[in-house]
Amino acid sequence: MSSTPRILVSEVGPRDGLQSIKSVMPTAAKLRWISALAAAGLKEIEVGSFVPARLLPQMADIREVVAHALTIPGLHVAVLAPNLRGSQSAFEAGVHKVTLPVSVTNGHAMANIRKTTGEMIQEVREIVALRNAQFPRVQIEAGVSVAFGCTIAGTVSDDETMRMCHAMAECGVDEIGLSDTSGYANPTQVRRLFRRLHAELGDRAGGAHFHNTRGQGLANVVAALDAGVTTIDASQAGLGGCPYAPGATGNIVTEDLAFMLEAMGYDTGIDIDALVAARAILAEALPGEALYGHVPDAGLPKGFSYADGRAPSAPQPEGCLLGVPQ
Amino acid sequence: MSSTPRILVSEVGPRDGLQSIKSVMPTAAKLRWISALAAAGLKEIEVGSFVPARLLPQMADIREVVAHALTIPGLHVAVLAPNLRGSQSAFEAGVHKVTLPVSVTNGHAMANIRKTTGEMIQEVREIVALRNAQFPRVQIEAGVSVAFGCTIAGTVSDDETMRMCHAMAECGVDEIGLSDTSGYANPTQVRRLFRRLHAELGDRAGGAHFHNTRGQGLANVVAALDAGVTTIDASQAGLGGCPYAPGATGNIVTEDLAFMLEAMGYDTGIDIDALVAARAILAEALPGEALYGHVPDAGLPKGFSYADGRAPSAPQPEGCLLGVPQ
Numbered sequence: 316m317s318s319t320p321r322i323l324v325s326e327v328g329p330r331d332g333l334q335s336i337k338s339v340m341p342t343a344a345k346l347r348w349i350s351a352l353a354a355a356g357l358k359e360i361e362v363g364s365f366v367p368a369r370l371l372p373q374m375a376d377i378r379e380v381v382a383h384a385l386t387i388p389g390l391h392v393a394v395l396a397p398n399l400r401g402s403q404s405a406f407e408a409g410v411h412k413v414t415l416p417v418s419v420t421n422g423h424a425m426a427n428i429r430k431t432t433g434e435m436i437q438e439v440r441e442i443v444a445l446r447n448a449q450f451p452r453v454q455i456e457a458g459v460s461v462a463f464g465c466t467i468a469g470t471v472s473d474d475e476t477m478r479m480c481h482a483m484a485e486c487g488v489d490e491i492g493l494s495d496t497s498g499y500a501n502p503t504q505v506r507r508l509f510r511r512l513h514a515e516l517g518d519r520a521g522g523a524h525f526h527n528t529r530g531q532g533l534a535n536v537v538a539a540l541d542a543g544v545t546t547i548d549a550s551q552a553g554l555g556g557c558p559y560a561p562g563a564t565g566n567i568v569t570e571d572l573a574f575m576l577e578a579m580g581y582d583t584g585i586d587i588d589a590l591v592a593a594r595a596i597l598a599e600a601l602p603g604e605a606l607y608g609h610v611p612d613a614g615l616p617k618g619f620s621y622a623d624g625r626a627p628s629a630p631q632p633e634g635c636l637l638g639v640p641q
Numbered sequence: 642m643s644s645t646p647r648i649l650v651s652e653v654g655p656r657d658g659l660q661s662i663k664s665v666m667p668t669a670a671k672l673r674w675i676s677a678l679a680a681a682g683l684k685e686i687e688v689g690s691f692v693p694a695r696l697l698p699q700m701a702d703i704r705e706v707v708a709h710a711l712t713i714p715g716l717h718v719a720v721l722a723p724n725l726r727g728s729q730s731a732f733e734a735g736v737h738k739v740t741l742p743v744s745v746t747n748g749h750a751m752a753n754i755r756k757t758t759g760e761m762i763q764e765v766r767e768i769v770a771l772r773n774a775q776f777p778r779v780q781i782e783a784g785v786s787v788a789f790g791c792t793i794a795g796t797v798s799d800d801e802t803m804r805m806c807h808a809m810a811e812c813g814v815d816e817i818g819l820s821d822t823s824g825y826a827n828p829t830q831v832r833r834l835f836r837r838l839h840a841e842l843g844d845r846a847g848g849a850h851f852h853n854t855r856g857q858g859l860a861n862v863v864a865a866l867d868a869g870v871t872t873i874d875a876s877q878a879g880l881g882g883c884p885y886a887p888g889a890t891g892n893i894v895t896e897d898l899a900f901m902l903e904a905m906g907y908d909t910g911i912d913i914d915a916l917v918a919a920r921a922i923l924a925e926a927l928p929g930e931a932l933y934g935h936v937p938d939a940g941l942p943k944g945f946s947y948a949d950g951r952a953p954s955a956p957q958p959e960g961c962l963l964g965v966p967q
Contacts, residue, residue: 469944498935499942501904502863529942530897530935531904533860537828571856578827578857609824609856616825616855618795 319582319622323359323546324573325522326352327566329380330361330395332554333373335565336604342376344600346383351593352551353384356585357569359391360384361414361548365401381408395458397428402442406450413446413453415439415488418460419479422467423496427460436482443487456490456521457483462508464499471499473508480512484519492521492546495535498528502538509542522546525567527553527607532567533575540581547572552594553607568608570594574615582622587615588629645908645948649685649872650899651848652678653892655706656687656721658880659699661891662930668702670926672709677919678877679710682911683895685717686710687740687874691727707734721784723754728768732776739772739779741765741814744786745805748793749822753786762808769813782816782847783809788834790825797825799834806838810845818847818872821861824854828864835868848872851893853879853933858893859901866907873898878920879933894934896920900941908948913941914955 329349333340340348352360362384368375377394384392393412396402405413417435418424424432439457446453461468462476480491493508505523512520523539523546525532536547549572555565573585591611598606615627655675659666666674678686688710694701703720710718719738722728731739743761744750750758765783772779787794788802806817819834831849838846849865849872851858862873875898881891899911917937924932941953 464942464944466943469942497942498939501901503905528935528939529900530894531859531901533857534863534901537860537863568856574855575827575857575860579829609854613824613854616790616795616823617792618790 319580321545322540322576322581322583323522324357324569324576324583324585325359325361325393325546325548326357326551326569327361327524327548328352328550328552328554328569330363330374331548331566332550332552334364334371335555336373336601338601338604339373339375340600342379344596345376345380348551348593348596348600349380349384350387351596352590353387353390355589355593356583357590358389358584359393359412359546361393361395364395364397365404365408366395366397378404378408381405381410385409393456396442399438399441399445403445406446406453411452411454412456413442414456414458414492415442416458416460416494417479417483418465419471419476420461420465420468423461423465426467432479436486439483439486439488447487454490455488456492457486457488458492458494458524459483460494460496461499462493463495463501463504464497466497473504473511476508477511477515480516484516489519490521491516491519492524492548494524495526498526498531500525500535501531502534505535505538506542509539509544513543520544522548524548526555526565527567533571536567536572536575540579547576549573551590552597552605552611554597554604568610570608570610574610577621578619580622586628588627645906647871648866648902648907648909649848650683650895650902650909650911651685651687651719651872651874652683652877652895653687653850653874654678654876654878654880654895656689656700657874657892658876658878660690660697661881662699662927664927664930665699665701666926668705670922671702671706674877674919674922674926675706675710676713677922678916679713679716681913681915681919682909683916684715684910685719685738685872687719687721690721690723691730691734692721692723704730704734707731707736711735722768725764725767725771729771732772732779737778737780738782739768740782740784740818741768742784742786742820743805743809744791745797745802746787746791746794749787749791752793758805762812765809765812765814773813780816781814782818783812783814784818784820784850785809786820786822787825788819789821789827789830790823792823799830799837802834803837803841806842810842815845816847817842817845818850818874820850821852824852824857826851826861827857828860831861831864832868835865835870839869846870848874850874852881852891853893859897862893862898862901866905873902875899877916878923878937880923880930894936896934896936900936903947904945906948912954914953 363377549569550566553568875895876892879894
């Protein structure tokens, strides 16, 4: 028997989730949440963004959050930084990984970070040079935004996305991941584009970052797994969403993703019951905020075991039985 | 260029959805809803169940509903019937197709229809004999319940499920579909089991019926498509759910499924905007009932076109753009 295949679930709730909601989570709750996520077996957490507090007050405590996360043994501490200044601060804070959001389209780049794609490529080059000169152990990932479609430009071709991926490889980033920023991706496209990313960029091909805007998140994960992707971003409770699209959730739900992967035979190292328990911190710290996910409500199925053979850590609830189901 | 591949989306909301909620939908609203679903391009609708009204008062008007559905040009009118008596009534009502729910496990069979699996196989044999003798044009599908796992028995092996599928083929049913009654299925299992169904049963291999209890519905559809499945059941607004698992929805959401299939390049013939508009009938007739789905909230993506090249029939909403997304 070959060993159980492993997938890294990269938790982005403290960054992508918290930056997308109106409430500001108190720092103490953030620290407890991140600790609970790590205790549930999550090995990489994107704990926040290095951005000006006047733009994103939710991230004003990023230094304190990073300092706390770095005390958690074995945790890979990631952050997002949109420019050289934020990257330098992140490097100095001692993070293990910086993700740089790089839009495929000019329209999205200008609206998001007020730079053209060409200017952003130049910025990435400078960030990599700084890393190489002074912080050689920090990993840099380019998160290629609107890789599957853009709310401003509409359709994005595979060639356009791959051009930006190659530009990032030439800048010297370590990994290039693909982001479905607004829920445009479909499984056919995901399979095709990640296969091409692997074929053309080899071991620089990075992870998948899907939003669940149109409910396609886990379906797209199945396609990404087929294409050889081994790192998947997700957010506890699907935290995030879009204020202009009620009910449109943010990232894919970590709880439901972890269940799917383990049921499919991929070892994630996650204890789903412990992960679900961590939602209580969110519920308390973010009253009124929608918490998404199906597994937290339905529980694990009767007879479920993890990919590595473990039994669930909590008793399994009784299922429901209705008249004449199919 | 080969022609666009087609997938039949079989709408089961008027049956599986309505039987699983407490409210009883008024007959007039049902008829309007079924007409609206057909007008949105759905070619097969399971319009109800032939079961005693004292057990499922939601289905008391089944004869009137079938009579109405049969007046809709081109619509394939399907119903569910759990026994010989219900099947005979369905045949006499003139339906095009009868689905017989057949559990893989004795535990589920006894709880659901108070018969052992052996007794149910005998019943199916009698139903097929009646059809052959008197109603030769009616199609019979066996809907194999708890094919991927059972709330009572827990894990269900592929061999157990396939044994029931072969028993159904020997009874002479036309098609054998697999149902994930309680949201136990994962994409690895779905791909494996449907491939085996096709390999062992050839053109008697039927469709996929997934519940979204654990949020895995569309992910399982991706796997089913890989295995060659061409008929997928779904329910508008994911109507249904389980009273014992709040938030655990019923069937997969037709709106989100139709979007996924069309985006993947499968022609469904569905007009998603018209389908979404039909939700208004549900909202009015079933006040307080949860209506699920992401595409109805988020709209179709900018630049979207259907698999056959059609443009969307309604204007597309503006997407949202937040600070520093990825």
